[in-house]
Amino acid sequence: MRIWGSRFRARGSEGAGVEVPALDRNSEVALSRQLLEWFRDAALRGDLAGGERLPATRVLSSQLGVSRNTVCEAYELLAAEGYIECSVGSRARIAQGVALRDASYSRRSPSAAAVARASSGESGYPPIVADFRTGRPDTATIPRKTWIRAVLLASESLRDRDWLYGPSEGSMELRAEIASYLFRSRGIRVDRDSVFVTAGATHALHVLALVAARRGRAVAVEDPCHSGMLGTLRGVGLRTLAVEADESGMVTNALRGLDAGWGYVTPSHQFPLGGVLPAERRAELIAWARDRDAFVAEDDYDSEFRFAGLPVAPLWGMDPERVVYVGTFSKTLFPALRIGFALVPRALRDEWRDARVHSDVHNPPFEQAALAHLLEDRTADRHIARMKRRYASRRTALLESVAREFEAGEVRVLGDASGLHIALRIRGGRFDADFERRARARGVRIAGAERHAIEKGRWTDTLLLGYGHLDERAIERGMALIPELLRMERAPD
Template sequence: MWGIELRTNSEISLARQIFLSLRKRILTGDILPGELLPSTRELAKGLGTSRNTVCEAYDMLLTEGFIISRQGAPSMVTEGLHMIPGNAGTTQDTKKEQPAIHWNFKTGQPDLSLFPWSSWSQMVHRALNTLPVHQLEYSGPKGYEPLCREISKWLMRSRSMEVNPEDIFITSGATQAFYLLVDILYKKNRPFALENPSHPGIRTVINDRNYPLCFMPVDRQGADVSWIKKMDLSAVYVTPSHQFPLGGILPAVRRASLIRLAAEKDYYIIEDDYDSEYRYSGSPVTPLYSMDPSRVIYVGTFSKTLFPALRIGFAVLPKELQKKWRHFRNYLDVQNPVLEQIALTEFLKIRKMDRHVHHMCRVYAKKRETLLSAAKEAFGSQISAWGDESGLHVALELPEIKFGKDFIPDCRKNGIQIQTISQYCSDENCHTDKLLLGYGHLNEKEIQDGIAALKSLIDASI
């Protein structure tokens, strides 16, 4: 009756089903403005339900203004409700089914199978059971103070980096730090300087705001900072300990030059230290922050060391920026969830982090060796690996090959997920002879089989 079909096994009440059905017909014009609805008794009889159910549905329509009801008169549809129906419900899904990916060389993905989930679960459980009631209140944009203290100690142990816990601000990953910093640091008509190639996250954040950009070319030693000597900038973004994606370490001369420029031109440097814990030859590289904490904003994350879904990162801020940061963060999302922060505090405090990173360094070093050996066996002496022995990815140069726009789609069709370095460049004609392969999450057989499949595809396309 009246186009209403009731489903008794639905989780939606019968009254709400009637309301939703009538509302839809009113909005689409099936029931016209000024049209009289049947009496509650009549509609209840037609639907085989109780009159109280129909009365409840009519009350919903009346409350939200879809009908007008006067005592002793039938309910009438309100004027001006007819809406032109959209195409969302009628269009067919034209997306083609994507081929299955068998070898996924995505970057930045740790091996989650080796994370100590049992220990982490116990820490989260303890945090839940011991959490004081006042910790359930708003705590503000700074973050959980005990976690800030443990991060300070972790930075000293892992990077010989002296940081005051008061200067550490917890974030929802590194991306949120970039999101906040871009607005905090922007100076009208002054561009942000990025490495070329560089991480798409920071570039996207800047482009979305229509802020100007300029680029520093990257060689095997990282960013060439001489390109920005005469420029007035909003800020400079660099990955000095493990350039993304080419992997170089910014040498001391370039670091000193960059810091001098920042002081002379009065801007800040954003240092993204996204995975320098994993270095397979020697100790982790000392952060740029250690050379001048007053000019460098250090951004770190636990996505690569623990797991991406944790969504806990941090920024070490100069005092002059902290008030502005608090304001921006307070009106973005206020704070991170407290349970994960408490669990991470214990994870750091009992040195579980230290042991986990030490273990994973050995694991990833072996995977890297497997990838490079497989690549050299497949492509011979022509192949060259870029970057220091660190991180969860490697850039491979094949100087006799140019990877065009069709290469990535062709890889996907053949079950291979991979990136070209040119995808991360401001100019798609840069570094066209290089591929980027992440390996942290893959086992040795997947790496070897993936390289073999890549070799077959490249041979077929030449």
């Protein structure tokens, strides 16, 4: 809280030299709290030096036109926090050593917009005219009223015990509905005891990373690999070993002799290249896990939105006791839901529970109950089917735009069979971090696959085009800008 307004010096011999604020009587913040914060700021800035006496409570209350109790309460809080020292029979003094060395200290915070711009790297850039970010679903079509009704119904139907701490693995009702949904959507037969609810796929990987870190073995990851997921693994101190990925996913024969106890793969829709891991490589990956007594985390990235045939069978089905299957409702419903799940092998369940309960305990019961209801009555299934048709139309618009804007043989499309982005290999392209900054300076938000590469240099010619959040017209307008952007990049300085 920062107090604004004019300031004046307390009059009289007992308050001489101490500048005090004009309090805001219309504020919802108590007057004693305003006074506390002003004196604390002044002490931290060094405006009030250590040892300087404060006005007597009676004098200050008279000057401010407030009750003496208000001033006494502020002084008591200042003393409790150690900013002033009080003794019987003498006036309060500013404590020694509380001033910050940086005299520019101020409690005034930057605006929320400024913080958002700075944290997102958007400060100083022009407005966006084309936004091809990956991983963004269409939030304009969220069934808001349906969701709100489901949450209200869930809140009213919760039992008394549901308002307490719940099981770290999630509610039994939601776990059962997720198991049923997996059978309908992916053909997976699983009992609810295998399903562990999480706060999204990233959180599931975080919990798994905590388990892996305790076991002290390295993780083999695809290269390129989602930079956010890589950061999650490394963030708990795990050592990651890069394994080359090509247009068909992880090159599994590179695992031979690798000293790792875990693997992380996206076999149904490799991120960011979009490939499907072939059966031979899947078998080789499972054989490696068995030989090494290892476990594999299968991130089923964007698998629900497959536009050519049925969804790809999960790796999990080849060995449920070696594979931790990770899924989420962030793309199928909406990202803010923050509900995902993992199918956890029996050997890891106790360790998983312990890691989860010591990280964030459990998901809120209201959202769990609401999602269970939408899965049970198939509202979620119908919404996902509608979104799949919508995304298929946008995918078609994007592929047609690519064909229209580029000459045959100049580009090659990767990963267009599923998901909400495609990878575009462009002959002679170089799409590194410098390119991304220059593109953003021209109003185009776009990234290259190189952003997600561990070993740099192999995918500099590949652009990533996210389209889930764009309608057909926005896709066409944005794609019309790409060739011109490339020409400007290739033009001599």
